[in-house]
Amino acid sequence: MTQNAQKNAQDLWASVDTYVSGMLAPEDEALAGALAASDEAGLPQIAVAASQGKLLQLLARIHGARSILEIGTLGGYSTIWLARALPEGGRLISLEYNPENADVARGSLARAGLDKVAEVRTGAALDTLPVLEAEGAGPFDLFFFDADKVNNPRYVEWALKLGRPGSVVVVDNVVRGGAVLDADSDDPAVRGTRELFELVAREPRLDATVLQTVGVKGYDGLLVARVVS
Numbered sequence: 001m002t003q004n005a006q007k008n009a010q011d012l013w014a015s016v017d018t019y020v021s022g023m024l025a026p027e028d029e030a031l032a033g034a035l036a037a038s039d040e041a042g043l044p045q046i047a048v049a050a051s052q053g054k055l056l057q058l059l060a061r062i063h064g065a066r067s068i069l070e071i072g073t074l075g076g077y078s079t080i081w082l083a084r085a086l087p088e089g090g091r092l093i094s095l096e097y098n099p100e101n102a103d104v105a106r107g108s109l110a111r112a113g114l115d116k117v118a119e120v121r122t123g124a125a126l127d128t129l130p131v132l133e134a135e136g137a138g139p140f141d142l143f144f145f146d147a148d149k150v151n152n153p154r155y156v157e158w159a160l161k162l163g164r165p166g167s168v169v170v171v172d173n174v175v176r177g178g179a180v181l182d183a184d185s186d187d188p189a190v191r192g193t194r195e196l197f198e199l200v201a202r203e204p205r206l207d208a209t210v211l212q213t214v215g216v217k218g219y220d221g222l223l224v225a226r227v228v229s
Contacts, residue, residue, distance in 0.1 A: 010218065017051055017215030025054035030112035031080055034105075038075030041104045047074055048146065048172065049216050053081035056144060056170065059224075060085035063168050065141035069132075070094040071125045071155055072147030072172075076105030076118075082144060083109070083118040092118040093137065095125045097147070126151060129158045138162035146172040149189035152196045160205055160227065167227040171196065175212055175221030196223070205229050 021027075027035075027050055035047065048056070060068060060082055066089070068082050073096035083092045096102040102122045109115045121128055125147060132138070143159045145152055152171055159169045174180065179190045180197070200208045200223065208225035 009214075013214040013218075014216045017049060021050035021054075025050045030108070031077065033111055034075055034077045034080055034108035037104050037108050038077065041075070041100065043075050043101060043104060047077040048081075051215060052172075052213070052217075052222075053078055055222075057081045057085045059168060059170065060142050063142060065168070066090045067138075067140045068092040068142045068144070069138075069140040069159075069162065070144045070146070072096065072145065073105045073120050074101055074146075076108040076120070078144065078146065079105060079109060079118050079120070080112050080114060082142075083112075083114045086117060090117065093132065094118060094120045095128050095147075096120055096122055097124055098122075126154060129155075129162070133161060139164035139167065141167055143167065143169045144172070145170070148192075149173060150192035152192055153199045156196065156199060156203075156206075156225075160203075163227045165227055165229055169206070169208075169223075169225040169227065171223040171225075173220050174210055174223045175219065177219045200225060 056078060065085065066087060070079060070082060070092065073079055073094040079094050086092060096105060099122045102120045105120050109118050140162055145155045156169060174193050176190055176193060179185060179187065180193050182190060185191060200206050205228055206225045207228050208223060210221050210223050212221040
């Protein structure tokens, strides 16, 4: 595909995504405010698209999730989508490495009226996950991982520890514009993603597939898995 054709394709994907989101996943003041607060704080513009946030929310509602664990809070945009799916008495814990990002997210969750539902914990997730286990925080009904791609295999291993049969695991950014095909890549994110695929493929306790996505965020994809035992 030529560079011009790629640009035309991206423009089309973005236009369709904007249309779909406007019709079926419109942002209210809290969601728009979360993005604005993230921009004001200088956070990278890597939050999920509105249509993807709505998909996460629908997955949580269809599954009847009462407890959600998110890794990678950023500014709290996806956290708001997920927390709104919870029934009364539900809870969400989100793990964020960067304390400045976590502060932005906490403010956005408070403005959305979700600060009593969603808790943001700061620190390296691989340090915090054993703490959650020791606290007896699980089992979680749904996991959403959108953080450092190198550690995605470890996060999925933790989902098996903190989940239950029937738990749903969603991992973002697993296609990486097609770069996942490159077995010789020296990109740590690609190598981590390929390790993730290998882990899930050989793990009998997981049943999974990948949904390729295009839109305002470009070409990527989501891995969706169910814990079967």
